Amino acid sequence: MKKWVSGSFATVIAAATIGMGGITPASAATAGDNALKDMKSMSKGHFQMVTSKENNVPTFVSGKLSKEKITSVADVKNYLKKKSDLFKMDPGKDLTFKKKTTDKLGMTHYEFQQTVKGVPVDDAIFTVHTNKAGEVTSVTGQVYPKATQAVDSVKAGLSKDEAVQKAWQHIDLTKKQTLGAKADGQKSLAFKSNVENTAEKSKLVVYPEKDKSALAYHVELQFIKPYPANWQIIVDANDGHIIQATNAASDATGSGTGVLGKKLTFNTTLNNGAYVLVDQSRGGGVETYSANNGSSLPGDLVSDADNSFTDKGQAAAVSAHYNIEKVYDYYKNNFNRNSYDNKGATLKSTVHYGNDYNNAFWNGQQMVYGDGDGRTFIPLSGSLDVTGHELTHAVTEYTAGLQYRSQPGALNESMSDVFGNFIEGNHDYLVGEDVYTPNTPGDALRSMSDPTKYGQPDNMSDYVHTGQDNGGVHTNSGIPNKAAYLTIESVGWDKAQKIYYRALTTYLSPRSQFSDARAALLQATSDLYGQGAEYNAVASAWDQVGVK
Incomplete structure (x- = not known):
């Protein structure tokens, strides 16, 4: 159960490759290198990519990602077919269209389910996002190329x-x-x-x-x-x-x-x-x-x-x-x-x-x-x-369908803490202070502003690897909670709510890791406010908790 109380890391590229050891020049010596070069060139410095270490497939790509105009599911599949080396799948065979939605910003989202001979790959949701002009601005979600070959x-x-x-x-x-x-x-x-x-x-x-x-x-x-x-x-x-x-x-x-x-x-x-x-x-x-x-x-x-x-x-x-x-x-x-x-x-x-x-x-x-x-x-x-x-x-x-274990589970818990605070609206960043230990004034279960006060880590350097609590979902949620606190303090309550809701409902997916959350929040910020002060504040918040 989710009590009020390790997943794999990912590699991020933001005009360069950001790994756990720092920033190194981006390498194009991989499958799909031409597609990556084109995307980075069109994006003019505003390009980021998160790659799963589990299967070496991008889970979050954002920037100016297309030259052609995308207005239909057929257009999306043609676009992905040209990028098949990058995403390591055949869109005609491996993806089943689920739904198309257009939001208040005029952005359109094409959601697909990875399938093998018509059977869905569990929680493998893949989404292509376009702006008003029909340009692809991001591609998100986890797919598993080996699944097609593994199941006869x-x-x-x-x-x-x-x-x-x-x-x-x-x-x-x-x-x-x-x-x-x-x-x-x-x-x-x-x-x-x-x-x-x-x-x-x-x-x-x-x-x-x-x-x-x-x-x-x-x-x-x-x-x-x-x-x-x-x-x-x-x-x-x-x-x-x-x-x-x-x-x-x-x-x-x-x-x-x-x-x-x-x-x-x-x-x-x-x-x-x-x-x-x-x-x-x-x-x-x-x-x-x-x-x-x-x-x-x-x-x-x-x-x-x-x-x-x-x-x-x-x-x-x-x-x-x-x-x-x-x-x-x-x-x-x-x-x-x-x-x-x-x-x-x-x-x-x-x-x-x-x-x-x-x-x-x-x-x-x-x-x-x-x-x-x-x-x-x-x-x-x-x-x-x-x-x-x-x-x-x-x-x-x-919406995101975040799995309840390891990093996706910690993100799941953190999102609930964050929105619990938004809904309560008293700006104290505490969790449980009013009903917990009634005879101990000022006590709380968790603090978003100082997770360490109640035994949670506030930086990836202290991430807890454990087999308990579904991989420490109530412990490691302190890291994204601290990033949320820093974000809210920097951009303000109103903007932060919009950013977090858009990331949760548009860009996160069932297996998202902390690096995917960082990328999702940056993309949501870019959608809403451009790539100025708010964008830099979100990036800084996650930098401060050691998530790249």
Whole structure:
């Protein structure tokens, strides 16, 4: 799970090659050298390229990258065919078109999925970005040239159902054990949610590995009992062995002022003579439930006869309902984003989960809050940036799709910390200070301005290589957090929000490393503000944390 608590490095070229050892002249003695020369020449000093050390393929290229005008998918494929030596793939055979979008800046984004004989390569998203004039300004995403040669047949030896059973066996649970139970006396009300206690998903993919790719099933197991989980399990489609397993359930212990003593106003719905915490004015709605100290989700809708939710036992629900409305409003008002999926998904929350439960989390379907034990935490639903942090995990899932391990996972956590602070808006750069250790004034879980204060590194020289915590996602997030702090202080709150949102939703991809994040933020800055003071400030922020 994602608790509020090593991936491969990449090489960057920015008019020269920037490696871990410093800056050296760019080398053209590689496949695609003519394409690189042309790109760098056209870019006139504003060229950067990140290359994956895993497969020696560019993951982020930006600058003036084309002479011809690109206005269609066919144009994009023709363009990539001419660059096939550089990207080491055949666009006609290896890429399947997914979607074309045009943003407010007039830039068009052509998104492709790498496939092998029609089967998607897991999380291999490849995007070509053009400006208003139809010129290619960047090419982003990770592809795996060896995957095509490594998989001879896409006929699976196992069925989807068999793969799901292999996944359950791997985590030593059965579906029945995760279905949960209601607390004694819990009653059913109207507006019951259709979110399942346990969800199973499975799709056939080609799973890329450094030395060998395999036909596999990507299985997702989401449940709440006996522990919060959003398992992402890769099962070999022929012999059933487990290739990779990660629990990506996002949990948080964040910040906020709580609800005690503070009057809040929010939208409710009159139903059968009682007012329920259902807001029908935002997207697909906001619904707030109580688990009544049980473990079954979503529980019962919280209601009140006179629309005045003043009982002490209602405070957690009031805060959860109010805060999730504020998070929805932040994304809608600032970026015109309609819920986390941008399609108006219903925002569901459940409070009073378990007894003295010291956590809150996004389980892949909804928010869940514990009440805390009064010593380590007070009720976690009172914290606005807990909700902001967790709903940003959902936004990330539907945009960049950052994997929840090693550097992509640390970026995932950092983005949630960054937007949690943006949403809270008090400019303190702290995480969890209002609900954590209530008897210790000034205490916090993390600090973006000084990550070392709470045991996180703030520079790549101190990057923690570990097999714990999915590769240290909650530890190494201190490095991009410090870069975000430096950026915000340099360019200002308003510009930084726009830069980070554009990087997250337009340029980052599932396997992005810290160097890709640096490049993505620079490209987003260039799109929005050109390559002047803001661009230099972002570059300096990442230079200061040792990411090139």
